[in-house]
Amino acid sequence: MADNDNGQADPFDSPAGSKRRFGGTPTSAEVAESLAARRRAERGDRARSAEAPPEREMTEEEARRGERLVATWFVVAFLAGVAFLVFYWLVPTHDAVSASLSNKLLGTCLTIALFGLAIGIVLWVRKLMPNKEMTDERHELRSSDEDREQFADYFVDTAESTQITKRPLLRRTLLLAAAPLGLAPLWLLRDLGPLPDKDLFTQPWRKGMRMVVAGTEESEEPRLLKLADVTDFGIALSTLPEGVHEFNETAKAALLIIRLHPDEIQDNKRGRVQAEHGVDGICAFSKICTHAGCPISLYERETHHLFCPCHQSTFDMIDGANVVFGPAARPLPQLAITVDDEGYLVADADYFINGPIGPSFWERGPNRNTDG
Ligand code: FES
Known part of the structure; x- marks a missing residue:
């Protein structure tokens, strides 16, 4: 073996002094052996195909x-x-x-x-x-x-x-x-299609409509929501209007009911409007994000923030659902609610404040909300 710079034998040198191969290009001997093996295989193939019985014609x-x-x-x-x-x-x-x-x-x-x-x-x-068995010989890239x-x-x-x-x-x-x-x-x-026509300008909530919540652990049946059911501060419930079953209509109508302590709601213009349209701190907001229309349910009780999972728009639920982060350009629309004679929570209007429900389409329309 040859010595390296330190005077020690180099383990990577071959006995003849040439560098050993660890992979990649084969040696000339390996190439010759490989070609010989290939020629032997081709001769064997030809011999076998010569011995093969002729193919029978199909009747x-x-x-x-x-x-x-x-x-x-x-x-x-x-x-x-x-x-x-x-x-x-x-x-x-x-x-x-x-x-x-x-x-x-x-x-x-x-x-x-x-x-x-x-x-x-x-x-x-x-x-x-x-x-038929066919042999395809290798040839140059461009055929003659x-x-x-x-x-x-x-x-x-x-x-x-x-x-x-x-x-x-x-x-x-x-x-x-x-x-x-x-x-x-x-x-x-x-x-x-079809073209949405007036669908983008309408929503199914009507004054006096009660709210349906999905089943709970105690009962799988959907039930109507009463004021007495919303006792916990910080609770957030998803609801739909009673009697509305059409797929697109229910998707548009989804509401988030949140109960806040009345003292927590901000004492500014947005906060006062929010409290005025709720009942005992219970407020109803559209669940449809005003950015691109994703449904939102991630409510953080400590910060009163509602997060949209799609692009992280964040709405402050004690400040009229105002946008505090993310691409949404306007607050979540709020539905005015009240309580009927039997104690059920009901819609108190046929429209939402802060503009119609839905994604940013509305930013370009006449309903853009610009108040602060
Ligand atoms: S859809 Fe909610 S942030 Fe984009």
């Missing part, structure tokens, strides 16, 4: 049987594709139950359509196309002109060997199977 009867089998799967794919379009059009998605049913039906149909198409193509290859011509001939021969040119039933059923899937995106365009 016309076998070809027809294969054709019918493939066509059957293409028809299955076609029927499933049509069912997908029909279910997409007919099954409503107005509430969670029907939306779930629609998803299941669409998923099943799409699975069968793609599965049928895939099975048909696999059977086509296995039943009708020639079964002669090779290109050969490829063109090969391409045409292969297309003919699939029998697609002489079997119109296969050709047509394949196109039939693919047609509904090709049209599916047109149906999906339906989700871009």
